[in-house]
Amino acid sequence: MDAKNYERVVRMPFASIYPLYVEKVGKKGRTTAELDQVLTWLTGYDAEGLREAIADERDLRAFFAGAPAMNPDAVLIKGLICGYRVEEIEDPLMQQIRWMDKLVDELARGKKMTSILRGTVAA
Template sequence: MSKHNVYKMSVASVYPLLVAKAEKKGRTKSEVDEIIRWLTGYSQEELEAQLKKQTDYENFFAEAPKLNPSRALIKGVICGVRVEDIEEPIMREIRYLDKLIDELAKGKAMDKILRK
């Protein structure tokens, strides 16, 4: 089975788009970073190092210090697909991130986004 092209995209190439989406709706880069740190367990320094290193999505999630167990609570549709129905682990992690950034851009409170 061939891998999706998105797996080899660097997180750093997508990161500015995530930030721009949030900022366009009045949210901040620090909120985007908080979401990524919550999801992956990276510290801010580790996140910045991954971005600087141009780490691809596959390795970004494979090397994540501690994927948040509460991420399984993320439900809903992103890009026409229910995130809870995605079977491929890396694709599911990518879509979790997409879904959280969508929630941020839609004005949802951080406590709800971070499933507190």
């Protein structure tokens, strides 16, 4: 990814992406609560933290920089997203963004929550 597109992606407000995720999973019969569970598992944000990230329109760079606790099992997320193997993405921030995309895709595809959460259950 060139520098211009990289900056465009990392400057996207989480508030602009979240409703797209809600719509995507909703079309497949999944709930906002399930989406929030997946995002909480990945980032450590609780429901209030996710709402704050939406309200203050922080960009993805700030969203991931401020994540309370990235899940150590996120390294188990594998597969293709946007034409890239998530496990081969070298830039840590872009990898985190693609992990999030991959988890949302798995949720929308109807995978079981234990599989999405790599065998764990979020609190």
